[in-house]
Amino acid sequence: MNKSKIILFATSGVIGIATLVAAFLAWQSWSAVSEARDGGDSGEGLDSVLSRASSLSRKDVYPCAESVKALNANREKFEEWKDEAGRLAAGGDRSFDTNVTAAAFKEQLLFDAKRISALPGTAEGAIVKPGFAFGSFREYILDGKLPPEAQLQKLQRQWDDIVFIFETLANAGVGEVTGLEIAAAAPAPEQSEPRKGQKKPKRNGKPAKDAKGPVKEIVENYTVQFTASPDAFVRVVNDFAVTNRFVVVDDFSLARAKDDVKEAFDAQPEKKDAPAASSSRRSRRSRRGESEEEKDKVESARDAAIRRGVVFDQAIATPLSVVLKLSVKDFGTLLGGDNEEEEKQ
Secondary structure (H helix, E strand, O other): OOOOHHHHHHHHHHHHHHHHHHHHOOOOOOOHHHHHHHHOOOOOOOOHHHHHHHHHOOOOOOOOHHHHHHHHHHHHHHHHHHHHHHHHHHHHHOOOOOOOHHHHHHHHHHHHHHHHHHHEEEEOEOOOOOOOOOOHHHHOOOOOOOOOOHHHHHHHHHHHHHHHHHHHHHHOOOOOEEEEEEOOOOOOOOOOOOOOOOOOHHHHHHOOOOOOOOOOEEEEEEEEEEOOHHHHHHHOOOOHOOOOOOEEEEEEEEEOOOOOHHHHHHOOOOOOOHHHHHHHHHHHHEEEEHHHHHHOOOOOOOHHHHHOOOOHHHHHOOOOOEEEEEEEEEEOOOOOOOOOHHOOO
16 A cells, blocks of 8 residues: 555544544433423433423412412502592592572572672683573573572582683683583483393382492583683683693694784785885875874784784784583592582583
């Protein structure tokens, strides 16, 4: 065997051994990965652990002592938060005299109507014009009728809400209240007839009510129309949001009675050619007498702004016409346990 063959056989042997070693190492690595995923004899591999973790994450809390302790702690925190939130929400609840007479209530109506009608505004210095009809209370204030005795509790609550709304609007700086409507209460949902074989609930003449539970919540809905500047409207919404009464602004719409910018454009004089300057001077002289008569007239800030140009000051702009829908909620925390008349009305 010559020297070249010896070198060739030796090189082939080394390559073969290296290939076997590499194949063994690859097999060993693949076996380790498979054992790690499958878990081998113990069965605690990566796949089984992930599967168990996914299964546990979809199950209820494990019933051990630590879980029960954590649940009790969370429940106590939730109850504290719920009580505090309920206390804050019901901070503006109202209670009314159950022994008031129709004559006494009408006297209070007339007194309050006169007072809130004189609140500052733009309707001849007041917030409403004389003879303003306070929604459905018109017949008791302007027409001379007595409120019905059976509805005194409900009427007291609605009138208290109206006085509160007017005072809030006046404090926010609105111009004039032009309309007020009291929305009718939503009808109670009808109870479905029990299915065949289902027992009917027992009735003993009194509504089923938990002695420790809260009295039925009362919600009154109002629609108010008024004029206000943009900043006054923003104050109105903010004031209703931060008051201690539970008030919700359900909806609103805004409009302007006049387009100030368009009027300013229309008021600008048209430019004429130079040859017409003399005729323009003659026309000015012919109108001199008329302009002298107009000097005695007092020009409003809005008219002066329109005459000067189209860049308009919002402080003297035409006020917004606003239609605001409100819900005033009472949680019944101050109502007596035997006071069910208001709930039925």
